[in-house]
Amino acid sequence: xxxxxxHPKPYSPAEVAEILQAEVxxxxxxxxxxxxxxxDTRQAMxxxxxxxxxxxxPHFDAHDFLPQAIQNGLKYAVVERLPSEIPPEVxxxxxxxxxxxxxxxxxxxxxxxxxxxxxxxxxxxxxxxVKEWLYxxxxxxxxxxxxxxxxxxxxxxxxxxxxxxxxxxxxxxxxGISQPGEMEKLERIxxxxxxxFTYLGSAHDAGFTNRRQKLTEKSKLxxxxxxIILGTDQPEVLEFFSNNFSDRHLYRWxxxxxxxxxxFQHVKNDIYTLKKSPFKPLSQKECEFxxxxxDELSVKNSFTALSAALLLxxxxxxxxRKMAALTPVRMRMEWTHGINDCMILNDSYTADPEALVYALxxxxxxxxxxxxxxxxxxxxxLKSEQQLEYxxxxxxxxxxxxxDRYTVYYVGKRPILPIPFSSxxxxxxxxxxxxxxDFKHHPPTHTDILLKGARRFGFEKIAQSLSAxxxxxxxxxxxxxxxxxxxxxxxxxxxxxxxxxxxKAASYGSGSVExxxxxxxxxxxxxxxxxxxxxxxxxNAHIPLPxxxxxxxxxxxxxxxxxxxxxxxxxxxxxxxxxxxxxxxLIKIHLKIDTGMxxxxxxxxxxxxxxxxxxxxxxxxxxxxxLSHLAAADEPLHKDFTIKQIEQFHTIAxxxxxxxxxxxxxxxxxxxxxxDYFDDRCQMxxxxxxxxxxxxxPEIERNLQPAVEWYSFVSQVKELKSGDSVGYGRSFVADxxxxxATVAVGYADGIRRSLSNGKGGFYIHGVYCPIIGRxxxxxxxxxxxxxxxxxxxxPVEIIGPHQSIQDLARQMGTIPYEVLTSVGHRVRRIYYxx
Numbered sequence: 001x002x003x004x005x006x007h008p009k010p011y012s013p014a015e016v017a018e019i020l021q022a023e024v025x026x027x028x029x030x031x032x033x034x035x036x037x038x039x040d041t042r043q044a045m046x047x048x049x050x051x052x053x054x055x056x057x058p059h060f061d062a063h064d065f066l067p068q069a070i071q072n073g074l075k076y077a078v079v080e081r082l083p084s085e086i087p088p089e090v091x092x093x094x095x096x097x098x099x100x101x102x103x104x105x106x107x108x109x110x111x112x113x114x115x116x117x118x119x120x121x122x123x124x125x126x127x128x129x130v131k132e133w134l135y136x137x138x139x140x141x142x143x144x145x146x147x148x149x150x151x152x153x154x155x156x157x158x159x160x161x162x163x164x165x166x167x168x169x170x171x172x173x174x175x176g177i178s179q180p181g182e183m184e185k186l187e188r189i190x191x192x193x194x195x196x197f198t199y200l201g202s203a204h205d206a207g208f209t210n211r212r213q214k215l216t217e218k219s220k221l222x223x224x225x226x227x228i229i230l231g232t233d234q235p236e237v238l239e240f241f242s243n244n245f246s247d248r249h250l251y252r253w254x255x256x257x258x259x260x261x262x263x264f265q266h267v268k269n270d271i272y273t274l275k276k277s278p279f280k281p282l283s284q285k286e287c288e289f290x291x292x293x294x295d296e297l298s299v300k301n302s303f304t305a306l307s308a309a310l311l312l313x314x315x316x317x318x319x320x321r322k323m324a325a326l327t328p329v330r331m332r333m334e335w336t337h338g339i340n341d342c343m344i345l346n347d348s349y350t351a352d353p354e355a356l357v358y359a360l361x362x363x364x365x366x367x368x369x370x371x372x373x374x375x376x377x378x379x380x381x382l383k384s385e386q387q388l389e390y391x392x393x394x395x396x397x398x399x400x401x402x403x404d405r406y407t408v409y410y411v412g413k414r415p416i417l418p419i420p421f422s423s424x425x426x427x428x429x430x431x432x433x434x435x436x437x438d439f440k441h442h443p444p445t446h447t448d449i450l451l452k453g454a455r456r457f458g459f460e461k462i463a464q465s466l467s468a469x470x471x472x473x474x475x476x477x478x479x480x481x482x483x484x485x486x487x488x489x490x491x492x493x494x495x496x497x498x499x500x501x502x503x504k505a506a507s508y509g510s511g512s513v514e515x516x517x518x519x520x521x522x523x524x525x526x527x528x529x530x531x532x533x534x535x536x537x538x539x540n541a542h543i544p545l546p547x548x549x550x551x552x553x554x555x556x557x558x559x560x561x562x563x564x565x566x567x568x569x570x571x572x573x574x575x576x577x578x579x580x581x582x583x584x585x586l587i588k589i590h591l592k593i594d595t596g597m598x599x600x601x602x603x604x605x606x607x608x609x610x611x612x613x614x615x616x617x618x619x620x621x622x623x624x625x626x627l628s629h630l631a632a633a634d635e636p637l638h639k640d641f642t643i644k645q646i647e648q649f650h651t652i653a654x655x656x657x658x659x660x661x662x663x664x665x666x667x668x669x670x671x672x673x674x675x676d677y678f679d680d681r682c683q684m685x686x687x688x689x690x691x692x693x694x695x696x697x698p699e700i701e702r703n704l705q706p707a708v709e710w711y712s713f714v715s716q717v718k719e720l721k722s723g724d725s726v727g728y729g730r731s732f733v734a735d736x737x738x739x740x741a742t743v744a745v746g747y748a749d750g751i752r753r754s755l756s757n758g759k760g761g762f763y764i765h766g767v768y769c770p771i772i773g774r775x776x777x778x779x780x781x782x783x784x785x786x787x788x789x790x791x792x793x794x795p796v797e798i799i800g801p802h803q804s805i806q807d808l809a810r811q812m813g814t815i816p817y818e819v820l821t822s823v824g825h826r827v828r829r830i831y832y833x834x
Contacts, residue, residue: 010035013076013091016051019108020101022093025082034076037102037162038069039155052077053102055155062098078102099154106158107189116145116168117312120192120225122175122183122218123232124201126301127152130231131174133305133326134196137319138170138312145171148358152176157186170312175221179207183220195222196229196308198301200237215240227251229311231304251278253307262307269789270294279315287317290324294765297801302326335514335831338466340445348451348459356390356452360397362833363450364406366517367542370448372405375435375462377453378412411435411457432457436465467828473712473745474828479518481707482691486522488703489687492675500667502688503538504530504550513541514831520545528686532556535565546624548590551600561587566624568592570600575613578621588624593652595628595645595668607652611659625665625684626653633673634696642677650681672696694805694816708820710799710827712745714764714792715779726781727773732757738785741769743796746778750822751798752812755780760811763797764790 010033017024036050039062052069054062054077066074066083070090078093078101086092095101110118119134121127135146145168147160152174164171175186200215208214215237222228222245229251230241241250253262263276267288274287293299302323309319338344343366347359363372376394379387398406408426411434429435432453439462449466453459490499501524503512516527516538528548529535535547536559552560552567554577560567561581569575570592578587591610594601602610614623628649632638649668657663666682671690678685693706718741720726720734743762747753751760753775761770762782769782784790799805805816812819 010049016076016105017093019105020078020093020095022078022095022101024091024093025086026088026091028091037105037159039159048073048075050074050076053098054079055098055102056080102155102158103185103189106161107191110161110164110189110191113164113166113168113171115166116164116171117193118164118171118173118190119194119196119308119312120173120175120187120190120221121196121198122177122221123196123198124214124218126198126231126297126304127174127176129298129301130196130198130305130308131172133302134172134308136326137305137309137322141316141318142313143167143169147172147174154182154185157189161189177207177217180213180217183217187221187223190221192221192225194227194229194308194312195225196231196304197222197237197241198231198304200232200234211236212240219244222248227311229304229308231300231307251307251311253303262303262310264303274310274320277310277315279310287320289320292324292326293328294795295801296766298328336463336467336828338444338449340443340447342444342446342466343448344463344466345448345450346459346463348453348455348463356393357397359450359452360394363448364397364401365521366448369542370446371407371444373407373409373444373447373449375409375449375451375453375459376411377432377457377459378410378414379454409435409438411453432459432461436462439465472828473749474710474830475823476709476711476830476832477514478705478707478709478833479831480833481693481705482515482518483522485691485693485704485707486519486524486687489671489674489685489690493678493685494680496683497678498525498665498667498684500524500526500528500548500684500686501691502528502686504528504534512537513543514829516541516543516545518831525684532560532563532565535560536563539563539565546588557581561585566590568600568627570594570602572609572613575617579617584618584620587621589621590625590627591623591656593626593628593649595648596641597629597631599629601628604648604652607655611656614656614660623656623660623664625667626656627666627686628668630668630670630673630677633670633677642673646677646679675700689817689820692805692816692820706804708799708805709797709801710823712743712762712796712798714790714794714796715742715744716792717741717784717790725773727756727776729774732773738783739787739790740772740781741784741790741794741796743780743782744778745796745798745827746776746780748777749824749827750819751775751780752814752822754813755811760808763800763802764794766802768802 012033013028016034017028034049034051038050038052039055052074054066056062063079063081066077069077070087074090076091076093078095078098080095080098082092082094121131131146135144138144145164147156151157151160153176157173157175160173173190173192175183175190177183177186197218200211208217219240225248227249228241228245230237233254251261252259253264254260255264255266257263260276261278262274265273265275267273270290270292271288272291291299291302293302306319306323310316313319334346336344336346345359345363347355363374379390403425406425410426410428411432413430427438429438451459451462486499501519503516503519512534519527520543524545526546526548527538527543528550529538530550532549532552535549538547546566548566548568549560550568552574554573557567557574557577558581561583566588567574568590578589592601594603628645630642630645633642646668650666653664653666665684667684667686669678669682669685671687672695674685674687690704692708693701693704695701695704717739720738720740722734722736724734726732726740741764745751755771756774757772758770761768763769764784765787767786769784771780772783773781797803799808805819809816809819
């Protein structure tokens with residue numbers, strides 16, 4: 001986890017040393033103040049005000065980056081071991097356990113917060129959603145702090161607690177665990193006054209003996225709380241809390257249950273009313289409110305947040321009106337392709353300071369060679385002191401960036417607060433339309449653009465005008481889920497194992513450049529593409545990682561080498577072409593051995609010939625790795641064949657290493673093989689479809705998170721009479737009055753024609769709607785007879801919470817790989833982090 005958190009009431013270095021009981025090496029300037037906690041050397045920080053923690057993880061050790069941090073101006077660091085050279089200007093706090101020290105510092109800070117009500121949220125699912133919506137319901141009418149994003153881990157929680165300030169009325173902290181013994185540590189840091197339990201699900205099941213044990217461990221967050229809000233109607237959860245927390249007040253919500261504390265009633269369409277609460281209710285009409293969601297999960301989580309907000313504010317009815325303004329959490333920041341090779345980061349309508357910090361750091365963490373544009377509006381929804389805080393953050397974050405790297409576009413009639421921009425670093429517009437005209441006459445090129453504005457300024461018009469795609473059918477890629485899936489695979493492998501991520505075929509249809517940038521940021525070691533042009537696209541996007549080209553035909557090898565790509569060598573023709581290249585630059589190659597796939601690679605019978613040719617290669621050509629491909633690692637029926645492949649591969653790899661006189665990286669395991677067949681003779685695995693939450697066994701898939709969702713919308717609704725036909729060829733004829741909806745997606749977008757006439761279907765408002773008639777090139781008709789409130793523009797789920805990619809693949813008679821790679825190029829790709 002990479003983060004830095006600002007704190008307004010700083011600690012002196014001497015105080016930190018005393019709290020941590022640390023050995024101090026170097027000068028201690030008691031007049032200095034430590035505002036920030038710093039855990040990532042890639043972030044630009046005001047170093048003299050920051051405390052750097054050298055945390056260790058399964059695949060990194062921040063002690064290794066101390067030289068870089070010192071070069072960036074580091075002044076204070078918490079370490080477990082000292083560097084070989086100790087700069088005289090740097091102060092080190094030496095402790096035995098850096099993570100424990102971080103948690104101790106946060107726990108001490110929590111003990112000083114006497115007037116802030118701290119809300120602790122846990123559960124298997126819905127924690128982040130409930131946290132964000134509870135914050136939206138309270139803020140800005142109440143002074144609220146919250147965990148950034150999904151900062152709910154052993155590192156994220158102390159960073160979250162550190163950001164709580166004495167003036168905050170409420171602080172909402174999310175706590176997640178993956179194994180027994182973790183929650184006790186988090187509870188000592190958070191010490192919540194109020195608890196929220198969201199839901200008991202399958203997430204992290206592998207770390208516990210059973211669900212009962214997981215529930216017991218999670219509930220340890222509530223050891224000292226008096227009020228617990230249950231956002232679930234699961235009988236096992238209700239029984240557990242009733243039996244084990246009988247001396248606490250358990251607040252439940254439901255639809256009209258007599259046993260609940262908060263009772264809600266559905267009135268019509270999206271309108272609900274508060275029928276019962278612990279507070280004296282107003283009239284029925286005054287308690288009516290709108291809910292902007294239709295899916296069951298979002299509705300339940302929003303009612304959990306609403307119940308908590310009412311409880312915390314003693315029934316403030318203003319909160320009911322704010323329900324209609326809630327937005328889906330996954331849409332908080334969308335990344336989309338724009339015109340002229342621009343990237344648009346749309347984070348409009350989230351004005352809280354923490355969202356600004358995250359958005360700015362995301363913007364500036366993208367390709368450092370590209371220009372940045374920050375589009376802001378006046379923030380009339382904020383109180384004056386909140387605006388001061390907002391622009392204070394803006395000034396602080398921009399002060400560490402070169403002024404020639406960005407331009408601020410400001411929209412509003414009130415002047416922007418005084419920030420030391422250079423004259424060429426800011427453009428001011430009265431209206432959004434004026435800004436759009438400026439973009440029309442001076443269109444941005446090769447630029448990353450962040451949009452953050454108040455709702456009334458309509459920044460969605462800017463996003464639409466700059467978008468390279470206007471097709472509203474969209475594929476949503478959850479980068480956070482991909483990161484979590486990568487972490488799961490790493491947790492099952494030895495710490496030293498390298499990861500090569502497959503980004504061929506536009507990262508299985510999800511977008512090569514965007515995924516490559518993200519995978520670079522989370523520390524994969526290599527990328528792999530199928531063809532040279534895919535690798536060249538990544539190099540043109542300034543992706544720095546080593547990139548292996550799997551199908552480097554002899555005639556494209558000069559191009560591969562020119563763009564610093566690393567070819568997979570599978571034929572003697574390629575070797576000869578390499579030898580004849582007129583270059584003495586270092587060339588790293590990857591040797592492919594065919595152990596049974598019968599696709600590409602040197603035959604085992606030709607190993608001796610290969611070795612003799614390798615021994616004659618010039619010194620500037622080196623073997624980076626030897627690899628092969630498992631043909632049936634995902635099928636237990638072929639276990640003996642898979643083991644035979646692996647053993648044959650290692651035999652040949654050993655011969656090659658002995659002949660060339662140095663060790664190489666060995667890799668044969670794909671996603672399935674990496675978990676079922678890995679052995680430490682290999683130093684790397686190749687991960688592809690598993691990163692998207694798809695695995696060959698339910699046991700593994702249970703620990704992964706789906707990373708791709710696919711949505712469209714209803715173009716039109718039609719009433720059908722008995723005898724009316726639908727679509728080409730009149731293949732469907734209604735035998736009774738019914739209703740159909742035309743969905744804006746077809747076989748040109750990846751919906752196979754084989755799904756016609758009930759073989760497949762989509763979900764609308766959580767209801768399965770079978771396809772009727774034949775799938776058209778651009779449109780598909782579905783039966784919506786069971787839906788009373790359906791209308792044009794309603795969202796349609798193709799892949800999502802109700803229908804997995806595996807479900808859709810089965811309907812198509814294919815595999816998830818093909819579903820993903822068949823999604824058409826005109827379908828808009830949206831990337832987001834939770």
